[in-house]
Amino acid sequence: MGKVETQLERMLAVLKWALAEMDQRYRLLESARARDLDSFNRKQERRKQVTLPRIVVLVDELADLMMSAPDQTEHAVVRLAQMARAVGIHLVVATQRPSTDVVTGLIKANFPSRIAFSVASSIDSRVILDVNGAESLLGRGDMLFLNPEVGTPQRAQGVLLKDQEIDSVIEYWQKKQAVKPAEAPPWEGMVQDESEGGDDLVQMAVELVTKAQRASASLLQRRLRIGFPRAARLLDQLEEMGIVGPPLGGGKDREVLVDPPEEDDPDSENSEE
Structure with a gap:
């Protein structure tokens, strides 16, 4: 088949x-x-x-x-x-x-x-x-x-x-x-297309690494519940986007090039009122 x-x-x-x-x-x-x-x-x-x-x-x-x-x-x-x-x-x-x-x-x-x-x-x-x-x-x-x-x-x-x-x-x-051999296997349509539904996962990965200020495949695997190949590809995508730096080798976390998101200061909101 x-x-x-x-x-x-x-x-x-x-x-x-x-x-x-x-x-x-x-x-x-x-x-x-x-x-x-x-x-x-x-x-x-x-x-x-x-x-x-x-x-x-x-x-x-x-x-x-x-x-x-x-x-x-x-x-x-x-x-x-x-x-x-x-x-x-x-x-x-x-x-x-x-x-x-x-x-x-x-x-x-x-x-x-x-x-x-x-x-x-x-x-x-x-x-x-x-x-x-x-x-x-x-x-x-x-x-x-x-x-x-x-x-x-x-x-x-x-x-x-x-x-x-x-x-x-x-x-x-x-x-x-x-079964007569087909040009494509019957499960071809089941293969996950990274262009479909991948944007949400990339955005989740961006939020995760910027908040944690560290980036590694193991972190993405654990927090996003994905396999290692998908986590490695996400890291490459984040590198292309300028979110993380290149791999450092030796199992070290990648450098995060973006500052963590600023949390809203409730005191400043009260002073504006």
């Missing part, structure tokens, strides 16, 4: 599109009085109408999204995990950092099927599987698979796939896909 997305805004746009597609499919199922995607497609085939394909959303590194946009990511991942399966949208999530700030309790609760490869400690194993064991795996595809129907992790061996084999599988999927 589209190429692999690596930029934060575009990755979030994919999740946002998947949520919108899920809601749209639920409306279609409701109008067709179907309880799931298979039932809906059978009815569509009998009526000789268009069926809906299954969609798989793969997140290769959840930690990257959770570090940059934790609230948006957790909300989207949890909603998709809770509801999307019935309408044929499936979510596969992976991370090399199985910590509680990445795999939150809410996210983990909505992924009953889990796989753990070799991890560094029993704490990491419990984050993934709720039990110890993954810290003792041998590596090279040695894994523990948690099947919700079984309840206890089962040991398994992953196979080694060469690049040529991966390319063959991808080529096969591309030939069998039920």
Whole structure:
């Protein structure tokens, strides 16, 4: 349906599109009085109408999204995990950092099927599987698979796939896909245009740094609840506007070139009266 997305805004746009597609499919199922995607497609085939394909959303590194946009990511991942399966949208999530700030309790609760490869400690194993064991795996595809129907992790061996084999599988999927490739991915319209709705954020950033008399990406992230890439771009915009100076290096705050706003003096107002 589209190429692999690596930029934060575009990755979030994919999740946002998947949520919108899920809601749209639920409306279609409701109008067709179907309880799931298979039932809906059978009815569509009998009526000789268009069926809906299954969609798989793969997140290769959840930690990257959770570090940059934790609230948006957790909300989207949890909603998709809770509801999307019935309408044929499936979510596969992976991370090399199985910590509680990445795999939150809410996210983990909505992924009953889990796989753990070799991890560094029993704490990491419990984050993934709720039990110890993954810290003792041998590596090279040695894994523990948690099947919700079984309840206890089962040991398994992953196979080694060469690049040529991966390319063959991808080529096969591309030939069998039920959706014709479009010129632009369907989530293109979900990508946030910085020119739309950005003015308010820039103005908030100006007010924040002039009042605080310090400017840093971490300050903008914390106070404006945005990710690091957006905060860094805001700082560049403020530099172009002459609000802040250039980066100083070494993690130091940028110099604010504008004086703080003057507060109204109630005594002066009374004297004028």
